[in-house]
Amino acid sequence: MKRCLAHLLLLFVCSSVAHAQDTDAMKDSINDLLRKVYYQKNKVKFDNAKKLLEKAEALADSLDDDMYRVDCYNLNAQLDISFEKYNFADQYLNISDLRLTRQKYPRGNVIAKGLRSELLAERKQFYEAITLLRETKGELKKRDKAALNRLAFYEGIVHFKRKDFEQAKNIFENLSPFADKYEKYYLRSRVLTYLSEIYFNEGEYEEAGTYAANSLKISNSRDFPKLKKENHRMLSNIFEAEGDFKKAFYHLTEAEKIEHNILNPGRIVLANTAETENQELAFLKRMTRQLQNENAEQQQQVNMSKLTSVLSSALLIIISLLTISLYRNNQIKFKTNDLLLKKNLELETARDEAERAMQAKGQFLSTVSHELRTPLYAVTGLTHLLLEENPSESQKEHLKSLKFSGEYLLNFINDILQINKIEAKKLSVQKIPFNLKKVLKDVVDSLHQTAKENNNTIDLNIDRKLPKELLGDPLKLSQILINLIGNASKFTHNGKINVAAGLVNNEDEKVGIHFEVQDNGIGISKELQDTIFESFAQGSIQINRKYGGTGLGLTIVKSLLSLFDSEIKLESELGKGSTFMFDIYFDIPAIEEKPPVEETKIEVKDEFFENMHLLVVEDNKINQVITKKMLVKKGMTCDIANDGYEAIEKAKSPVYNAILMDIHMPGISGLTTTKEIRKFNKKVPIIALTAISLDENTDDFYEAGCNDVITKPFKPETFYEKIGNNILKNIEVNI
Structure with missing residues (x-):
């Protein structure tokens, strides 16, 4: 019998230790999630904050920890106050209050009461807000300076909204540095923002500017978009009042940039239908009633426990022994969920880093292209001016070489930008009426001179069954054909280039057209055909040296065809030429529409x-x-x-x-x-x-x-x- 009891006791102790370790791991996960919620909230990424809060609430429920639940409800209330969803904020604070009746949690209580006072102030119930804060202050221990400081912060906000600026100023200026582990810098920046507006309203522009500049310094270093916008607007108002309109315009422009680029797209997308809001509000009210009933039942259980404590203790031991196995299974499940949660967060971080890298690449190319084009303007402009000044024949040759080099470099920059615009999804296919035969003829006519340089001829064959008018993007189609025909001209000497367009499918609303560009030039070996469409690929160094070019033409063709949901195909044999083929489906205009008439260019003498x-x-x-x-x-x-x-x-x-x-x-x-x-x-x-x-x-x-x-x-x-x-x-x- 003694040996059996010893085994049971050992099993119970081991289970308790394992349970404590699992609990600590889950608490670490919740703390990490709450830190990220505050981070997303202060960056005005409310949608991300709400999603992370849902995960934190789920873990808090798994732990059955009321303190973490209170933190989650308070954060939900803060977000809803930001969107003037006061009914939702009210319900979250009600739930928070009910949880606090079962769990002593000073920090959570102070924030809940402070948010309640802010909510009352928004509804112009200033007396009730001040009374609530003072009652909460009376319940605190005097040595709890951090909590008293936080309550004073909310009292300052109430007086500010009441437009009692003198009282608000006295409170804000006497606040101690915040000891909040999540957002001490954000709270400090908010205080400085309030002081700036107070001094501005009192006509003290120098003091107002100092506070706004200090707040802006903090919000810039920590990236608080909303506070940055408010401080830029305040500085704009201050400089405007002082007559410095240039600085005022600068800060107004910065505020509008933040409003347009960050705050609007960053706002949380909340349900905006009356039915959805009513359902969510009803859910919160049901939860409030459920907690009220739970509290009442808990009180009854406390009364009953005085009579049945011995029996309850015995029953608890029996149940504990019987449920150890089930508990262990649940802990494994919690561990798995926690692991999945961490992995998901890691994947989200990796995705965000990849997006930032793409943005950095685009910004780099944007800057480089502008910086290259600016000196190129000087090169081409000066070359043109020198050619106009009747240079000697030897100088003219050098100047023509310089002009060619400048135009070559410009084409290279344009090709790189074209590829990156497609990768950055900055290009889209238009649907406008156009005459396909005219587009093909214009492309071929524009390249006849290039073909003549290598003693080539270009033949154009158009199927007579092709519709007269189509809906599509003639400009991008022209770019595709110009690259393919230009390539054929470059790698063909004393030869022939055939350009063909034929009907492959004709329906009521769509038509499929097959395009081919065929040459009898140098051809492409089988080994190189798989890589010829990659950037900077030209087959070999020898080809590059002999024929020149950037090796980006076919990459652009492939990328542009992807916008049409089409693919490029290649048939080629070394020494016998190449054929590039692709199919594109165009819409047919429902009503006979004429392509837009091109504006005629007037020849100016x-x-x-x-x-x-x-x-x-x-x-x-x-x-x-x-x-x-x-x-x-x-x-x-x-x-x-x-x-x-x-x-x-x-x-x-x-x-x-x-x-x-x-x-x-x-x-x-x-x-x-x-x-x-x-x-x-x-x-x-x-x-x-x-x-x-x-x-x-x-x-x-x-x-x-x-x-x-x-x-x-x-x-x-x-x-x-x-x-x-x-x-x-x-x-x-x-x-």
Whole structure:
């Protein structure tokens, strides 16, 4: 008998130790989740915060730990107060209060009562809010300075919302540093933000600016978007009140960037239908009633336990012994769930890091492309100017080589940007009416000269059964064909290139078309056909040296075809030529629609430019000189604005026939400058002159008020043509 009892006691002790270890592991997981919730909340990523809270609540329920439950309910209330979901916040705080009646938890109680006071203040019940805070303060021990400090923080918020700024200021200025393990920096930044607004309302702009700047420093270092936005707005108001409109405009712009780029997409997507909200509110109310009933039953059980303590103890021992096996199984399940939770969090972190890496890559390419295009503008511009000044024959050869090198480098940059725009999903297929036969003929006509350089001919064969009009993206189709035909011309000498388009499937609303580009050039070996569509792949170093090129053309073709849900196919034999094939399905217009009529370009003679006066907005001194010389070549004159602010002032004079606007400038950008000019001058043509980057969309230029876009570096004929056309159109409109 004694031996049996000893075995039972040993088994009970071992189980207790294992249970304690598992409990500690689960508590660590909950603490880690709560830390991440506060982190996501302060970064205004409310959707992520809510999802993490659900996981924390599940673990708290598994542990049956009321303190962690209270933390979760308080956090839910904070999030709902942020979205003015006061009924939901009310219910979460009710549940928190009921849990606190069963569990003494000072920190949770202080936060719950503080949030309740903030909720009462939002409803203008200021007296009730102050009374609640003072009652809670009376229940605390005087040595609990951290809790008293936190209550004072909430009291300051109530007085602030009551517009009792003097009382709020006294409270906030006497607060001690917060000892909160989750968000001490966030709370400190909030206090400084409140003090800044108080001093601003009192007309003390210097003090207000100091507090706003200190708060902004903390929120910048810890990345608190909402507080950053509030402090930028406050600094904008302060500088505006002091008459420093340049700084005021800067801080207003920074606040609007945060509002547009972070706060709007970062807000939690909560259910917005009345039915969903009613269901959630009903659930919280049921939970509140359930806890009230549990508390009442628990009190009855306490009364009954005085009569049955001996029997209950004996029954507890028996049940414990019988359920050890079941308990161990449950602990294994908890461990598995905890492990899965950690793995999921690791995968989410890895996904976020990959996304950040892609963004960094895109930003890098955007910056590099702009930085390369800017000096290229100087190279091509100076080359053009030197060629116009009647150089000697030997100099002319060097200048032509320099021009070729500049254009080659520009094509290389364009190819890289094209691939990365596709990878970054910045390109999409349009659906506009177009004439397929015209598109094919235009592509072939544009490449005849290139073919002649290698003594090649291009034949175009179009199936007569093809519909006259289609719905699709003619520009991207042209890019695909130009790359394939250009490749065929480069690797074929004294040969023939066949371009064909034939019908493969014709339905009521869709038509399938088979395209082929065939040449009898050098061909591609079987070993290299698998890698020929990869970036920078040209078959061999010898081919690269002999024929040149970047090796990106076929990569672009493959990427563009993926937008059409199509694939490129290749048949080739070394020394006998190659055939590239692909199929694309186009929609057929339901009603006969004519493709949009292309705007005819007006040929402007040199005499037209004489005595024209332009404003050049450009911060780069070399570019200023080049642009000015190119204008002078045609008899035009110009003024120079070094930045957006100077451009706005000069544009108020009605002497300019057009404005050439650089987009990337210090201070305010060219787009913002254009918007400001359009407020007082709707007529003057504004032409964006920009080294366009990966992140830019030409639609943004037109929306800002630009009439046209010239991409740097540009061809001189394009430069003069666009300036002339825009000035002429403006003259015709105003006649």
